Amino acid sequence: MLLAFRALLVLGLVALLHGNHSVKVQLGTKQKNKTVRLILDNTLQSHIGSMSASRTANMSLSPWTYRSSCVASRFPQRISYAQCLTSGCVSPHGEGEDMALEAKPIYYQVLVLHREKIHGWNKNKQRKKYAFRLATETITVGCTCVRPSVVAQH
Template identity: 60%
Template structure:
């Protein structure tokens, strides 16, 4: 997962100056460079001694992971954390501490969205083909949960 995120970050930094958000009409050309991306499979991410699942179970605001899968996105599946409690677990053991609340920790990641290209036929109309291009985008995901003091706004 970290390897994919690192590759997306590098790719995003390389492509951002050339990206555009304009919609193109049939016959218009996108003024951007096409770059081939080759991922080095020999690069292994550094694995810590504590896995993410262990960390989620040891936290005072435990969470679990669920996969969000979208066929037209790269990476197709992204694991997102989901807080298991609304409060935080008590240090003395037992139940939840109502003085604290569990809040999600969010992180913005780069993703690629696959979009089918519109091809023009000679009569000027649009014709869909089986060619695709990728649009760089971002997505905010939840990576864990933490304990915070609830914010109390006094009424006047």
């Protein structure tokens, strides 16, 4: 049941990214497989992100930029991730980079669906079917300033 909830949650998030789609998801359970029809709606997309993400990245003391990862068999196909621009942190007084602090990435785990081909047979003809496998991916969502970790040697 938890797997079904996660799959529906991911597909709901995909709705925000990809507009109106009709998707059939096959959810495996120990008893039997169930197919669920889900209609994705993008009407909430315009309400998300009133403040520009790039503006936040540039205002940070550990600025970052966004890159994209595209995988054709993944749902969503395109995921943006952050990449730190400095190894130290920017001085709040505009005096350059402060190497006494370190810029470190902030990680977040997201749920994705991977589309996998299943070969089935129908009246002596090979027919292509697809199944979605629920998985997690760890992405970088931003960067933050931290004190360097010091390991004492004995």
